[in-house]
Amino acid sequence: MSDFTPGQRWISDGEANLGLGTILFCDARTVRVYFAASEETRTYSTRQAPLTRVVFGSGDQVESADGETLRVEDIKEDANGLVTYICARQDGTLTELPESCLNDRMAFHQARDKLLTGQVDRNDAFNLRYRSLNHHARLQRHPGYGFSGPKVDLIPHQTGIALDVANRHRPRVLLADEVGLGKTIEAGLILHRMMVTGRVGRTLILVPESLTHQWLVELLRRFGLEARLLDEKQSQQYPDENPFDTAQLVLASAQWLFANPRRQQQAEACQWDMLIVDEAHHLNEEDADSGYPFVSTLTAQIPSVLLLTATPEQLGAERHFALLQLLDPERYHDLETFKQEEERHAPLANIMDGLVALHEQRTPLSAEREAQLLAFIADDEDAQQAWQALRADGDEDAQQLAFARLRSALLDRHGLGRVMFHHSRRDIAGFPERRLHTQRLEAPLPYQRVVRRLQRNEDYLDTLMIEHELAYPDLLLYPEDTYMALTTEDADPWWKIDPRVQAIIDWVEEHPGEQALVICHSSATVRSLAEGLRVIAGLHVPVFHEHMSLIERDRAAAAFVDGESNCPLLICAEVGAEGRNFQNCHHLIMFDVPTHPDQLEQRIGRLDRIGQQHPIDIHLLTLEGTPMEAVARWYAEGVMSFGEPTGLGSELYDAFNESLDAALLDADELDAVIADTRDALEERRQKRQAGRYRLLAHRTAGQPQAMADLITELDDQEKLSRYLEQASEVFGFDIKDLGGELYHIAPTGQLLDGLPGLVKGEEGFSATFSRSVALERDDVERLSWEHPLVQELLSRAIDSPHGNTSLALLKHPAIPAGRLMTEVMFVTQTPAPKALHAGRFLPPTPIRVLLDQGGQVLTKNVSFGGLAKHLQRVKRAMARDIIKQCLPQLREMLDKAEGEADRELPALVKAAHQGMCDTLDQELARLKALAARTPGIRQDEIDALQQERDQLEVAINDSRLRLDAVRVIVTVDPNS
Template identity: 45%
Template sequence: MLPYIPGQRWISDAETDLGLGTILTCDERSVTVLFPASGETRVYSVRTAPLTRVAFAEGDQIEHHEGWLMTVDSVEDDNGLLIYLGRRADGSETEMGESLLSNHIRFQKAKDRLLTGQIDRNDWFNLRYRTLQKKDQQSRSAIQGLSGARMALIPHQLYIANTVASRYAPRVLLADEVGLGKTVEAGLILHQQLLTGRADRILIIVPESLQNQWLVEMLRRFNLQFSLYDYERCAQYPGKNAFEQAQLVICSLELLTDHPELHQQAVSAEWDMLVVDEAHHLEWNEEAPGAAYSCVESLAQDTPGLLLLTATPEQLGKSSHFARLRLLDPERYNSFAEFEQEEAQYQPIAEALDKLEQDSLSAGDISALRDLLPESDAQALLDLLTQTESDEEQKTSARQQLQNQLLDRHGTGRVLFRNTRDTVTGFKQRELHTHALELPSQYRAPMNQGGLKAHLSPESTLPGILQDTWCEFDPRFNWLLDHIRDYGDEKTLLICHSAGSAMTLSNALKEATGIHAPAFHEGLSILERDRAAAWFADHDAGPPVLICSEIGSEGRNFQFARHLVLFDLPANPDLLEQRIGRLDRIGQQHDIQIHVPYFTDTGQESMLQWYDQGLNAFAAPCPAASALFAEFGETLEKAIVSGKDDLLKQTLNETTERKTILNAAMQAGRDKLLERNACRPDIAASLVDDIEQQDDPDALFKWLEDAMNVFGVNSEETSAVSWHLTPGEHMLNGDLPGLDSEEGFSMTTYRDVALVREELQFFSHEHPFVLALQDQIINSELGNSAVSLFKTKALPEGTLLLEVIASVNCSAPKHLHIGRYLPPGTLRFLLDERGNNLAAKVGFDGLAPKLSKLKKATAREVVKLRQEQIRTLADKAEELANDHLPTLIEDAQLKMQSLLYPELQRIKALKEVNPSVRDIEVKALEMEYLAAADAIENARITIEGIRVIVTA
């Protein structure tokens, strides 16, 4: 006979917050359980299922799913299903099959364990209480999902992530200029959507050359473990949909366009969120959209959330810009002509914003603003600005509110976010240093016979016999030795095209100088690259130079270095900017020194001239670079390979002229309205403050240290701000992230340390290890019963006190974020023998250190002798806790209404003036409001722990 029968009610020992479960199916190997309260389904192995049968006995009070209660008189068994017979509150007799039990029942075990002698250590009880308090504080946080990333707290990035991630199934275009952190913004949005349960399945589509960069960035910054899909990976699942075998996937656009069958699998895999990088390469026109555009379009139509990333929204023309907006909302953006007309209508709004920033407003300005903002609340704010009795603080507040209302009216500004270097401060100057060198004879033949690659990286085309010895005759190597001698006390990052060149340079440098400069390339594992980066970052012991290949450096930032050596030049300006972007980032403390050693009268010099004179790409990012490369790239390659100086000169002149025209058009077309909407400084500054206040590295590590001691995790201090964690021999649980091998890992709780030492994991309250540890404490029985001795002269010897911890439990889907309104709310009671609650007079932190342990045998004897007294006091504590519940529920409903109702009214009003607000967003918020109210109403008290205290 199978151990589980459909219809039986069980509860998850590992995830008690799921509520009461119902067995759906069972076979010899697995059992499927539905948890209706949280909308979750779990499949467990029959042999190891962490489930406990819910069976009530005579005298127990149980709740029907319709809300009425009954007291159990007897229990019958009907082919494995329980039927409870008993009386309702009005005395009428009734019966209830177990399938009709309330889904919100939680099985309370603390009292049962205590009374049956299952007694835990005092430090476990203390840890449980402090962990509940920690979870309580985190649940209240308005910045959930924003504080856990390994990143500097940059206001515009936090603003965008917070604004977008709080929406239901967001569909937006992230279009910050290069170097301002679009990938970080996207990662933050994904992190928050995953953490809050708004998304579970995510597909990221990127150009093939950027796959590793995204993989590293998602893991290193956000602890998101994506699977990298290529054709070989997909071929491992014959007869199956390969894209259904992983929740988080990165693949190249080329994979989907080259293999229609894989594209179809991706379309049918039901994603929650789609992310597309380099979206400006998606070509479209009304008659014939490109293959890549159509590929993404079909995915976007079937996926609720969509993030498009591009550096320059209009760099390929307004129609291309419209095409990307059309992917976001095809109903809203269905006519290019109408889009152009609508965009022109926003000019008065931009002018009104400019006027609001002025010290004084004319009567004509006020009149224009009244026409633009006819709503009564806006009219009242305008009245404030004209009233002489209004003080400066009132006027400043009124101006800000009016600016926000005007920005809300900008349709595109709700779906497109663009910050520029004109509006974001913190960037250093870029200085170019060119170093002319004579071409060695060994390179002449490869250059003359080869293509562009042979001109830019001649060493990579040498015959095998010279592959490992070219540093002996290449003057760039001797120049590098001189550079290290001159700048050895300053960090230098060297980037070359291939892994082979990087390794050869590293070996030659070691032989010539004894300096062990790591070769940082795609052949290394992520852990090996972490170690190399960490060694390079060590100011005292690390090497003066790190040698990177093109792909190996992707996803890494080295802003602590000030020198960048471009040992060769890439063939694409986007790659050049990526290289410079390794150092040119917010947080760089020095002007960036860019060194380019090159061979005179070769294609290297020609490419250098085109980048420098044609694009001015070394001095600053060139927004028009991609468009210019698309226009002149083939001609430039022809000029380089053929060696025709006149063609090169013509290409340079035409590039310069065209760049001037494009840059002028871009500057004239700068949408200052968009730039204002992309970061509202007051909100952004508040987010930074909130995260800084929440970051408490010392307190977090103190909790971690206590928890790891209990769980048997070894921690070794490696510096004043870092520790190395390894699994102990007697770990309580082996499912802690990162401890699946004896090697373990190193970590820090200090954000600033994690930013410069990439070998350290950044532990925040949102790190998977911290969350797993927290959940295993709360969702287990660990520390929920204890007995201790209190040596005091204030009470007679043998006096019994009962300390009871309770929490408010609300089974609800994660995406409702119920903790904002009704956090677990740790309740503590300290009852004397008469049932008086002394908790207000005797705090936990004051009492806990004064308690000492009892031998387990003695503790069990105490419980046995005082069992009835303990039972009575425990019931009294539960009664007191339940007395708090109606007030807690009422307060939570009011808080929920005060937060969600105005937001619901705001988005409905916004939809009237801004067509970019989708119907589904309004409907989702309405459903969230109703679901939150229902979940709060069904909140229940859970007894989390009971400690018996005996005086001596």
């Protein structure tokens, strides 16, 4: 049986910041401990629990739950092992204090006790601990913390949204960017930031079945987040427990969950902090099978919700309203009221256009627009002052400030940016030009015969579908598949007769030194095409498709991306290309056309990305007179897909796909369908520009570049590489420079167990500090302060007792031998729930105190780094002897150091309190002012922020100091 008893007080050896814990439960295998100060519960194995029993002795100072300081005179222990202290108050009277009544926020001098018993660690471990404390405090305060680690481009509109949403208390928003603008990246940034800062713990992500693995890979590859992909097979492995309780981050297929009432009940029974739903436009309040009722139940009980969708208004006002209702049912309670509010968007968008013209070109507003503006801001004194300042002839900075204030007031007041975010490529710079090069090739006779027979005999289509089990419309669009299904086994493979194969070979010969991504509709075509290029032209090119393992895909992508490989082509399948970044090249060869406009945009999006340095050259290979050519014309002339993304492809497909199918073999009908599609496209474009989307474009124009610049600050390679070099010596791994900004991190024989990515006897991993290199190489990890390995190193260096005591010798000609010095590190403690993210105002901050044996404070005169480079190690046996001889002096010096550190604490607390008030009081005032004028602000959001502010005030004011580490320094003769 264990030595743990419910009610006993213990502390965590590895997480001293949790405070004083209470044993809740214990059996032969596990012990559960509740840390009230931080509202955390931990469960440990009884055999290896990293816990230390707290029992004070006579003369020790303790603190009661009500904050009274007492001196222990004696202790009593009952039959269950629970302790009661006999304590003296300051007036000398005695009182009994059960251990259950000890203050949960008491600090413990573990380093002091360890040192005075002669236990010391390596000098480099002490140095690393101090540097880790400083880096950790810097990161916690930094506004970019949580955004720097993800392996993504720093694009202002994405980082701006992420900052806005992640800093809200219980955010509930609709991310509705156009296709290819990064909704998934925005959601990942928000999730990562909120998880790193402790605002979110358990998250459920629902995505379409076809995107589950893409999300799984993206979360891990880009954000370092390990999700549990849950399906029916996985769920059945937990017959006696709720499968949704088996991980902090759960990813599941929406289709699977929507069709399974039992699993829905299990998901609803869990406590979630955040819900993310991708492709939310598929939810339909009038169709129970769409999952709307289930998602509605979840959104009612989960505080933070992100809905990701294509442009929602293509679904109509009713469906758009239904999505917004999931996020805020109080704000969006009546459809007719919502429609009336929508009518005001066009006039407001006109006003915003006029204000931009006034600000940028000093073009005055028309009388009509000025009257409309004054009506909008009639009850907003701040907005009126901003308007007067904007129209006056002030200096440039004053004009800029006035414009920003007025724009923010108008957009905030009407709530467009609080619930819904939408970006369009028209409003974001940095996208390349698209250039279409269509190559019409003569179809081989076997292909022509099939087309002619289909034109003459309508029943032949049914024959192909039924007798040969060919899918429609694939049998029309992909003639190589139909050819292979109709020929005998000894017939030539399709790549021997298809002119598209020779066209690719010709392209390679005509573009020496250049690269192209070739995309085909299926993995079978990918493999056959690669074989044809090898046999006909001797081209050995990598392939990339969904039937390859993740490692195989990474290697193929790396072979193509690597500039030294001289690989001219990568042949990619439709599914295999999803989500990948191949913008190292700017040539896209379309071997065929997909069946849906969104798939076409997905193809082009592999190259057409913000930051692409060249125009995108799209080489479209079509076969004359075939249905493939008909669909290509519809994309090019009707949907205008090869020009720039319209965001309307899916809507146009839904409206015209049946007409298009009927016209694939009739040129006259095809011309009519193309004309009708183009007219519908223009009509929908004009409708979209009428109001809401123009207002959202103005919100986009206000996205700050400053956030991306702040994140770049945390990308400082020099600081991080220096820290990793120091940590490698303590933790036992090696960093080898491979050149080209690439490094290899591998374990050594002294590796400490459990470091992410490092296992004894294995190879380790390749990494880079460069964001751009990491984005080009999916097989290379990006090292940042938020990388799992770095986070683990920081955590171990700070939370474990390793390195919290040391003894070193100082040889310096200016300092006489035989002197005793102590370097004492104190750390501020602000016990508070993780969700408050108290560290942004007062993280665990180190206070260093350097004393000599005479009590002189040397901290300001001798820097940590300057001292550390002159120190030399000493054997542990000698260190113990020195400490034993100096115990009285060390006790006095530690008491003196504590007094010095206590004098510095009030200034830190005052600054943190002021920073908290400046930040949260301003946001509270803003939200309250907005709530008085617009229904777009939820009262529960204001209440939650007020509660957060009040809790932080108590926590910051209750901050204490903890003695974290002590180094004893003995000066010796430099000539010895």
